Amino acid sequence: MTNILEITDLVLSYGAAAAVRGVTMHVAEGEVVTLIGANGAGKSTTLKGVVGLVKPVSGSIRFAGDVTTTRRTDWLARHGLNLVPEGRRVFAALTVAENLDVAASASNLHGAALKAKIREIYEIFPRLEERRDSLSWTLSGGEQQMLAMGRALIAQPRLLLLDEPSLGLSPKLATEVVQLISRYSRDHGLSVLLVEQNARLALSASDRGYVMETGRIVAEGPAAELQDNKEVRRAYLGS
C-alpha cells in the first residue's frame, strides 16, 4: 500500500515556541488515521503544517510522493489536500450555496459536473439543501460542521484532514459526524487524517492512530490496539 502522506521529523514553531518537535507519521492510501492528544499537544499545528499554513522549521512532508513545503496552501487545496479547519470557519456572510460555490474554487468542476457534485453533497447532507439560501452564520453548530465538510468534499480531496470535527456538537451528533467520515472513506477510498480530543470516538472510526503529547508522538498503532493500551486508556479514554 502506498502512502498518500509521509511526515518525517517535522518541527513547527510559532515564533520561539516549538509546538511540534519532530513528528514522524504517515497515512496510507484509503486509510482513516486519527491523531489524538490533549489540548495544546500540537495536533492542530501539525495539520496546519501539512497544508502549509505554518511553515516547517525542519523535517519533510510528502503528499502523494511530492514534497509540499514549497507549495502554497491554495495550490495544495486545488491538488487534493484539503483541511476542514477547527471551528468550521464557514464564511458567515455567504449563504450555504455560496459557501459551496466558493469552495469549488479548489476543484476544476464547472457547469453540469459541478451541479452533479453539489447534488452529491446535498444527498450526503440533506439538511444543507434545506438551508441552502440561509446565511451560514444563522446555521447551528452541527449544520456548520456539515457545511465545512461539504466544502471540503466539493474540492474532491485525495486526503482529507479534519481538525476537531466533533467540537461543540452534541454527543449524538458528534458520533454521527465521525461515523459519516469513516463510511465516506470506505465507500470512496478517501484517505483521512482526523484530529480529535474525543479519543474514544475517533479510535472507534479509524484504522490506525497516533497519540501526541507536548509536540511528540508517544504511541502509535492500529486503532483497536490503542484502545486496549493501558497508558492510552488511562490518559485519554478515562478508564
Added chain:
Amino acid sequence: MIIQPLVSGLAIGGIYALLAVSFLLTYRVSGVLNFAQGEFVMVGAFVASTVAGIAGIPLIAAALLGVGAAAFAGVAMERVTYRPLRNKPHASMIISTVAVGIVLTQAAQLIWGPNPRTLPSLVPNVSIDFLGSRISTVSLFLIVISAVLIVALHLVLTKTRLGRQLEATSVDSDTAQLMGIRTGRLVIIAFAISTGLAGVAGILVAPMFSVTVGLGVLIALKAFAACVIGGFGNLPGAAIAAVGLGVVENLAGTFIGTDSKDLIAFGLMIAFLIVRPQGIFGAKVGEKL
C-alpha cells in the same frame, strides 16, 4: 431653484461614492486603508490629459488609457509596498500608503510640471431645461457613469464567484486558501479595480476643475468621510453616504455659502465618529462587501 444644486450635489456625490467604494474594496480584501487613493485620481487625469493632447487620438481612448494607467500604478503599489509589508505591523502599512501618495505627487510634479492642465469632458457641456431649472449634461453624465459603475461592482461582488472569492479573502484569508482560492492574485485584482475606479473618478472630475497634482486630495478625504459616515463595513452603505454627503454640502454651499461646504462635510464626519462610530449602516455580524 433647488433642482440645480441638487443635481450638482448628486454629481459630485457620485464621484465621492466611486472613491468611497474603491477605498473599501482594498480595505476589505487586503486590510489596508490606502491613503494614496486620491493620488490615483490625479494619475488617471494627468495621463488622460497628456494622451488627449496628442493629435489624432480620440478622447475616449485617452480616458481609457488614463484608467488603465491608474490601475497599473495600483498593481505596482501592491507589488512594491503592500506585499513586502503585509505581515508587518499595521502602522507600517498605513505609513507606506501615505509615502506612496507623496511619491506619486512628486513624480507627477516632475513629469507634468507645476502648470495646471485641462481635460475636456467626454460629453459636450450643454445646459438643458429640467423642471424649470438649467442643468448641465456633464453633471448628468457623472451621475450616470458613477451609478452604473457602482451598481456593476456591487453585482460582481455579490453575484459572481469572483465576488465570493473576494469576500472570502476579505473575511478569512487562511480559510480562503484552504478552499483553493488564490488569495495573492485576488489582492492584486482588488488593487487594480480600486485604483482603476479612482482613475475613472479623475477623468470624470477633471473637466469641472483643472488637472493639478492636488486634484484628488480633497475628493479622497471626502470619500473617506463618507466611509466613516456610512459605516466602514458595507459598500452600498458607503456609496449612499457619499452621495448624501455630496448633496448636503452642495445645498449648504448654495444656501449658506461656498465656504461652508468642507466645514459641513468634515463636521459631519467628526460628529459621526463621536456619536455613532459604527456609521449609519452599522457594522453588524455577517457584513458583506
